[in-house]
Each structure stands twice: as structure tokens, then as C-alpha cells.
Amino acid sequence: MNDPDFPRRIRDAGGRVTAARVAVLRCLAATEEPLTPDEVLERLAQTAGPVPDRVTIYRAIEWLAAHGLVRQLATVGRAARYEAVEDRETHAHFQCRGCGQTRCLPAPPPPLPPLPIGYVAERVELVIHGLCAACRAGERR
Ligand SMILES: [Zn+2]
Ligand SMILES: [Zn+2]
Numbered sequence: 001m002n003d004p005d006f007p008r009r010i011r012d013a014g015g016r017v018t019a020a021r022v023a024v025l026r027c028l029a030a031t032e033e034p035l036t037p038d039e040v041l042e043r044l045a046q047t048a049g050p051v052p053d054r055v056t057i058y059r060a061i062e063w064l065a066a067h068g069l070v071r072q073l074a075t076v077g078r079a080a081r082y083e084a085v086e087d088r089e090t091h092a093h094f095q096c097r098g099c100g101q102t103r104c105l106p107a108p109p110p111p112l113p114p115l116p117i118g119y120v121a122e123r124v125e126l127v128i129h130g131l132c133a134a135c136r137a138g139e140r141r
Pocket of ligand 1: 096097099101132134135
């Protein structure tokens with residue numbers, strides 16, 4: 001539980017190691033799905049120990065995102081979603097328009113279309129929008 005790797009990653013990124021940054025990073029790294037800041041708060045509230053307040057969590061996520069330790073996904077609507085940046089490559093996501101649930105898709109991303117001469121890609125992200133199984137079942141009723 002007390003993985004010393006998270007404080008080190010924060011220090012390596014040039015930041016002050018705070019309890020909130022470590023807790024948020026650990027929470028996002030331990031979760032299979034990208035989370036909104038409120039979901040991070042919910043999960044931290046279920047663990048032992050002091051829970052940072054909402055503003056502190058938002059600030060911690062902002063800092064972690066600005067320093068490349070977590071990534072904000074290009075999802076639509078509702079709150080922004082974040083996941084820990086692991087050593088693994090960027091992967092595609094599925095976002096349900098019914099419940100907002102967003103899942104990581106482990107398959108390798110499709111090849112990129114060629115760019116016009118002189119263009120440079122800075123960020124590529126694939127988000128598939130649709131309905132999850134539960135929401136589809138609900139719509140058919
Ligand atoms: Zn859904
Ligand atoms: Zn993901």
C-alpha cells in the first residue's frame with residue numbers, strides 16, 4: 001500500500017511531495033478506469049487516513065496533469081476524466097453517452113493517417129463514443 005514510487009515520481013517531476021498528490025496519484029494508478037476528480041474524492045473517502053478536501057484534490061490533479069504524471073482524456077460532457085500515465089503506451093478509450101462511464105481499451109491503437117508535409121502531431125487520442133452494455137439494455141426496454 002505504501003509504495004515509495006509515487007513520492008519519487010512527484011519529486012522527479014520537480015514538485016513538492018504532498019499527501020494529496022501522492023494519494024491522488026496512487027488512486028488513479030490503482031484504478032482500471034479513468035476517474036473524474038469527484039470519483040477520486042469518493043474513493044479516497046473510502047480508504048483509511050485523512051481525506052484531502054475537494055479543492056485540494058482538484059489542485060493536486062491539475063498539478064499532476066501539468067507535470068505529465070496523469071493525463072486528461074478527450075472525453076465529452078460532464079467532468080474531465082484522468083488516468084495515471086504509466087510506462088505503457090497511450091491507448092484508446094470508450095465513453096458511454098448514457099452513463100458517462102469511460103473504459104480503457106487495451107488493444108494497440110490503429111495506424112495514423114499520414115500528415116500533410118510540414119505538419120507535426122503533438123497529441124493523438126482515440127475516444128470511441130457509444131453506449132455501454134448496461135445502457136443499451138436500458139434503452140431497449
Ligand atoms: Zn452506459
Ligand atoms: Zn486509459
